[in-house]
Amino acid sequence: MQTKLHALTRTPAPSIANCELTHLQREPIDYAKAVAQHQLYCQALTNLGIKVTTLFHNDFADGVFVEDPAIVLDEVALITRPGAASRMDEVPTLATELARFREVKQMTPPATLEGGDVLCIGKKIFIGHSSRTNQSGIEQLKQIAKPLGYEINVGDVQHCLHLKTGCSYIGDDTILINPQWIDRDLFHNFQILEIDPSEPFAANAIFANDQILYSTSFPRTLERMEGLGFEANTVDNSELLKAESGLSCMSLIFKS
Numbered sequence: 001m002q003t004k005l006h007a008l009t010r011t012p013a014p015s016i017a018n019c020e021l022t023h024l025q026r027e028p029i030d031y032a033k034a035v036a037q038h039q040l041y042c043q044a045l046t047n048l049g050i051k052v053t054t055l056f057h058n059d060f061a062d063g064v065f066v067e068d069p070a071i072v073l074d075e076v077a078l079i080t081r082p083g084a085a086s087r088m089d090e091v092p093t094l095a096t097e098l099a100r101f102r103e104v105k106q107m108t109p110p111a112t113l114e115g116g117d118v119l120c121i122g123k124k125i126f127i128g129h130s131s132r133t134n135q136s137g138i139e140q141l142k143q144i145a146k147p148l149g150y151e152i153n154v155g156d157v158q159h160c161l162h163l164k165t166g167c168s169y170i171g172d173d174t175i176l177i178n179p180q181w182i183d184r185d186l187f188h189n190f191q192i193l194e195i196d197p198s199e200p201f202a203a204n205a206i207f208a209n210d211q212i213l214y215s216t217s218f219p220r221t222l223e224r225m226e227g228l229g230f231e232a233n234t235v236d237n238s239e240l241l242k243a244e245s246g247l248s249c250m251s252l253i254f255k256s
């Protein structure tokens with residue numbers, strides 16, 4: 001029997017208009033549309049067979065990107081220190097929630113690390129060294145994960161916010177990647193599928209319960225994936241993309 005997956009999500013806050021932006025120009029965000037798209041996203045996760053728990057927004061501007069302040073392994077949850085100081089207030093609420101499911105450990109200063117920089121594929125963990133994740137953050141995650149049998153691989157993140165802005169696992173030993181942002185060599189034991197170059201943000205996807213969840217905003221890359229036999233469920237996150245997000249940032253998915 002397949003282990004049940006659980007996802008934590010958080011409703012977008014009215015203050016999402018003031019979210020952090022690093023590589024994008026600010027555009028107006030239609031709040032009602034963002035909330036409606038988030039509801040469809042939660043429904044899409046449910047359709048993948050995932051039990052979804054949605055937290056209150058607490059008016060955290062970037063709180064909808066609930067993946068960033070925690071790394072949830074099967075054995076333990078690590079509460080991180082986000083690299084954006086404005087996001088520190090999100091941390092305690094997630095720690096409380098995750099304590100219902102796992103032993104919780106806390107990252108300590110001077111470490112910073114965001115979940116968007118961590119890609120877990122079975123017992124392999126890939127960590128992006130980025131503007132949000134520093135060397136101390138990488139070392140603290142290593143110290144927790146290596147004794148649990150995880151293999152740690154570290155790569156640089158350039159020209160984009162997080163590791164998973166530029167690459168994702170889509171099943172069948174395959175990484176979807178933007179090679180302009182993430183070095184393909186980080187994944188030397190995997191098959192590589194490059195995004196369509198006209199869609200630089202297209203490398204973010206969710207793979208859960210052996211299914212892919214993908215954005216409707218990147219039809220050319222979707223066509224490439226389908227051409228190679230990958231079937232994807234799709235959801236419209238176009239309004240939320242304006243807040244420099246990907247699909248994976250909006251949930252923390254873990255075994256119940």
Ligand code: GLY
Nearest residue numbers: 019020062243244
């Ligand atoms: N707006 C996403 C982030 O910067 O954390």
